[in-house]
Amino acid sequence: MSIKTRSSGLALLSGALVLASGYLMLPEGSGGTPAHAETGAVTFPELDRLVHYTTVRRGVTREHMLTNQSALEAIQAGKPVPTGTHVVLVDHQSDVLARYLVAEKTGGGPDDWTYQAFNPDRSIKTDDENPERCHSCHQSRQDRQYMFTFNDARSFKN
Ligand code: HEC
Structure with a gap:
């Protein structure tokens, strides 16, 4: 009991401190900073359950594109990917x-994609x-399920 009370007290206190320091540090009239309003909406997927369907190379950059098998099947059948799909x-x-970089199909509508960048340790990348x-x-x-590598996913064979 006492632990619970104390930690919520601390949370309140640190919240107040964040507010206070944020307020003090902001130059007059610059407004708030919540540039990452969607932070936390995307879940980090279980990578070993995803399929590596294509690779994009550009100079020193190498990008592996992954998604789940049911999304690949949907794309290949010309259907919308299931809600919960990670790319x-x-x-x-x-x-x-x-x-x-993670895109998650967070709802049933065609535009219901939510995005988030993560650090190599899988924490949310804020910069x-x-x-x-x-x-x-x-x-x-939009016409290709929000994916740039849609054609690669469509032609991918396991
Ligand atoms: C200015 C345009 C642009 C922005 C902004 C952008 N992307 Fe992309 N994204 C691309 C392109 C183009 C590709 C195809 C791969 C490539 O060319 O590097 C891609 C590929 C992807 C893929 C692989 C699936 C696909 O669509 O092919 C994911 C996942 C992804 N981006 C997530 C993100 C996330 C998360 C962010 C924000 C942190 C982001 N993207 C910002 C253009 C963009």
Whole structure:
């Protein structure tokens, strides 16, 4: 009991401190900072259950694209991928793992894709692009389930 009370007290206190320091550090009129409103909405997938369906190479960059088998089957059947589908871009720079870019189908509508960048240790990467930018760029592929490598997924054979 006492532990519970104390930790919620601490949470309140640190919340107040964050608010206070945020307030103090903001130059007048610059507004808030929540550039990552969607943080936490995407879950990190179990990578070993996904299928590596294509690789994109550009200079020192090597990107492995992964998704689940049922998404590949849906794409190949011309159907929408199931809700809960993860599509992952595993980004290597000069053969070193640099980050994971994850797109998750978070709802039944065609636009219900949510995006998040993760660090190599799978924690949320906060210095990457704003997830809203990910979504708006991928929106140009609306007719291909928001995927740039849609054709590779469609022609992939296990
Ligand atoms: C300016 C456009 C643009 C932005 C912004 C962008 N992407 Fe992409 N994304 C691409 C392109 C183009 C590819 C195809 C691979 C390549 O060319 O490197 C791709 C590929 C992917 C893939 C592999 C599946 C696919 O669509 O082919 C995932 C997953 C992905 N991006 C997630 C993200 C995430 C997460 C973010 C934000 C942190 C993001 N993207 C931001 C253009 C963009």
